[in-house]
Amino acid sequence: MADVIVSNVPGSFPWGVLHERHPALIARVRDATPYGPGRRGALDALLGEIDGAIGPLAPGAADRGVWEAWGSEKYVGRPWDEVPFLWAESYFYRRLLDAVGYFGPGPWRGIDPFAPFKAAELDGLAPPVAGLEEQALLHASLWGNRADLGFRISAGEAGLGERVTGLVADDSAGLWAVLDRGAPGRLCVVADNAGPELLPDLLLADQLLAAHRVSEVLLHVKPYPYYVSDATPADVIACLRRAGEAGKRLWQAMADGRFIVRAHPFSCAPLPYQDMPDDLRADFGSATLTIMKGDLNYRRLVCDRHWAATTPYATVTGYFPGPVAALRTLKSEVVVGLDEATVAALDAGGQSWRTAGTHALIQV
Numbered sequence: 001m002a003d004v005i006v007s008n009v010p011g012s013f014p015w016g017v018l019h020e021r022h023p024a025l026i027a028r029v030r031d032a033t034p035y036g037p038g039r040r041g042a043l044d045a046l047l048g049e050i051d052g053a054i055g056p057l058a059p060g061a062a063d064r065g066v067w068e069a070w071g072s073e074k075y076v077g078r079p080w081d082e083v084p085f086l087w088a089e090s091y092f093y094r095r096l097l098d099a100v101g102y103f104g105p106g107p108w109r110g111i112d113p114f115a116p117f118k119a120a121e122l123d124g125l126a127p128p129v130a131g132l133e134e135q136a137l138l139h140a141s142l143w144g145n146r147a148d149l150g151f152r153i154s155a156g157e158a159g160l161g162e163r164v165t166g167l168v169a170d171d172s173a174g175l176w177a178v179l180d181r182g183a184p185g186r187l188c189v190v191a192d193n194a195g196p197e198l199l200p201d202l203l204l205a206d207q208l209l210a211a212h213r214v215s216e217v218l219l220h221v222k223p224y225p226y227y228v229s230d231a232t233p234a235d236v237i238a239c240l241r242r243a244g245e246a247g248k249r250l251w252q253a254m255a256d257g258r259f260i261v262r263a264h265p266f267s268c269a270p271l272p273y274q275d276m277p278d279d280l281r282a283d284f285g286s287a288t289l290t291i292m293k294g295d296l297n298y299r300r301l302v303c304d305r306h307w308a309a310t311t312p313y314a315t316v317t318g319y320f321p322g323p324v325a326a327l328r329t330l331k332s333e334v335v336v337g338l339d340e341a342t343v344a345a346l347d348a349g350g351q352s353w354r355t356a357g358t359h360a361l362i363q364v
């Protein structure tokens with residue numbers, strides 16, 4: 001089994017996330033909302049902690065027991081970059097919410113610290129294009145994953161590179177084949193970013209429901225703000241309002257129970273999907289197909305390990321309780337299921353194909 005990724009190699013991608021992206025994010029959050037001295041002090045304290053040891057959750061945190069079960073007893077007190085990257089990053093977002101008082105008793109309770117960034121993206125969103133073919137909608141949903149505000153904070157002035165034509169792996173034929181096997185059934189979509197990514201996800205869901213290619217769509221979103229632009233239920237409602245006729249149909253489908261939104265606590269867990277609880281396993285097991293959107297979900301799906309890129313996708317995801325497709329633009333080093341010739345050609349062009357958000361894949 002490949003080793004779990006940690007962040008202790010200076011200059012590596014995970015190290016950069018902890019030591020460069022997170023401080024930049026704290027600065028952005030501090031400026032975006034008029035927090036008072038208490039919240040600003042807590043953000044500064046979190047910033048000061050990044051080069052030291054992982055601190056505990058706020059006293060009285062309602063989810064303390066949940067986090068203990070997810071590993072906090074093992075990791076709190078240790079240096080941030082010596083624990084699994086996936087765990088450290090996820091816990092950072094939970095601590096950021098403590099710092100801004102998201103779960104506290106004060107006036108900032110329930111105020112999404114990333115809302116100003118998400119709102120700016122939503123305001124700039126072009127109205128949906130009607131009449132796209134299903135394959136085009138699938139690609140719109142795939143490339144929508146470039147709309148990742150956490151990633152953009154690190155990309156800085158340069159922004160995102162040009163997207164590369166062609167996918168590093170494309171099993172879209174396999175995806176449609178799974179979906180069309182037997183009578184129309186449930187499609188699970190594990191959403192990633194709000195706004196420009198969620199809109200095409202919703203358009204795809206609407207089209208598949210309207211064409212009776214699926215009987216029901218179950219959309220998993222995050223129960224609280226996470227990884228900057230990740231979609232929460234409030235973001236789904238905001239996006240439905242921007243989705244024109246498709247938004248109206250999905251609104252009705254929600255009322256009818258054909259379009260279901262879930263915000264399961266495990267969606268913000270610092271753990272691979274291999275460790276999912278039984279109720280989530282049952283959800284995924286009941287679906288004709290689950291579509292995992294985005295880079296973080298991919299990392300969780302393949303357990304965030306240093307796999308050789310040619311390790312078969314089916315081997316690594318074999319534990320999943322039903323057919324699972326990954327739609328992802330590559331923004332971290334982990335990748336599986338590529339053929340040797342593809343890896344050789346990509347490596348010959350430099351390593352940034354794994355992390356630059358310029359390449360994408362569809363795997364089943």
Ligand SMILES: O=P(O)(O)OC[C@@]1(O)O[C@H](CO)[C@@H](O)[C@@H]1O
Nearest residue numbers: 017148150151294295296331332
């Ligand atoms: O899941 P998403 O929105 O596609 O990407 C999340 C991300 O920006 O954050 C992680 C690194 O911090 C990576 O998984 C990726 O770079």
